[in-house]
Amino acid sequence: MITLYDLVFKDDRRPSPFCWRTKFALKHKGLTWRDEPMGFTEKHKIAFAQSQTVPVIHDDTKVVKDSWAIARHLDEAHPDKPLFKSEMALSYAHFVNGWVDTAVHVALFPILVGDLYDRVRSVDRAYFQESRGKRLGTTDFATFQKSARDKGLPAFRNVLEPARRVLREQKFLAGEHPAYPDYCLAGAFLWAHVVSPLALLEPDDPVQAWRERMFDLYDGMGRKAKAA
Numbered sequence: 001m002i003t004l005y006d007l008v009f010k011d012d013r014r015p016s017p018f019c020w021r022t023k024f025a026l027k028h029k030g031l032t033w034r035d036e037p038m039g040f041t042e043k044h045k046i047a048f049a050q051s052q053t054v055p056v057i058h059d060d061t062k063v064v065k066d067s068w069a070i071a072r073h074l075d076e077a078h079p080d081k082p083l084f085k086s087e088m089a090l091s092y093a094h095f096v097n098g099w100v101d102t103a104v105h106v107a108l109f110p111i112l113v114g115d116l117y118d119r120v121r122s123v124d125r126a127y128f129q130e131s132r133g134k135r136l137g138t139t140d141f142a143t144f145q146k147s148a149r150d151k152g153l154p155a156f157r158n159v160l161e162p163a164r165r166v167l168r169e170q171k172f173l174a175g176e177h178p179a180y181p182d183y184c185l186a187g188a189f190l191w192a193h194v195v196s197p198l199a200l201l202e203p204d205d206p207v208q209a210w211r212e213r214m215f216d217l218y219d220g221m222g223r224k225a226k227a228a
Contacts, residue, residue: 001034002026005046005056008037010121013226015194017105017187018067020222022055024183025071027218029081033057040124040131067187068097071180083180096173096181099162104188107156108200110136114145115196115228149198156200160207167206171213178217186214190222197228 004023007016014020014037026033038045038054049056051065057073064073071093075082084090113132120128133139163185166173173181189211192200201208215222 003058017191019055020187021067093180110148114141117141
């Protein structure tokens with residue numbers, strides 16, 4: 001049985017976009033797993049993996065950290081229903097993975113940070129306040145978020161233009177069927193969905209239609225997530 005170490009907020013919310021990538025990858029391959037929830041202040045739970053962040057999986061005797069490394073491992077250890085069907089598919093997924101990390105998340109975090117802080121577990125609030133306060137230069141997350149939304153929501157939508165151009169012509173970033181590029185971007189939207197009621201997209205945006213398809217995948221796994 002695979003064990004997945006997953007970030008938990010209060011009320012058992014599971015916001016980590018990187019853990020969502022891994023959950024989609026596991027579902028894609030038809031694999032089952034056991035969740036091991038952990039908060040920001042429970043890093044001792046993943047010390048065995050020499051990791052400070054989730055996801056971490058324990059797959060039989062193999063320990064793997066980092067969502068990209070986990071995806072690669074899953075295809076090597078469980079070759080049925082591959083996440084990457086070719087070298088080209090692997091390269092495309094790697095590109096999208098990096099784009100989401102360095103552009104989508106960067107645009108999304110400032111407009112979510114206040115909602116994230118409101119929903120973190122009480123035992124983890126001091127950690128979140130200190131670590132994110134250093135990153136932003138303030139611990140007044142509510143005011144920072146309000147200011148960021150005034151200009152940041154259109155900027156976030158503009159960041160999605162590469163995906164929008166693809167999704168005007170096909171159902172998923174990977175083509176007719178979803179694959180790891182879709183799971184990378186879907187993780188970002190589930191990060192927001194779990195912590196914030198903010199409407200990120202216009203109703204007629206092709207990315208919004210794709211988002212709904214992604215939330216419906218695998219018996220509605222994303223839609224069943226506890227949302228804000």
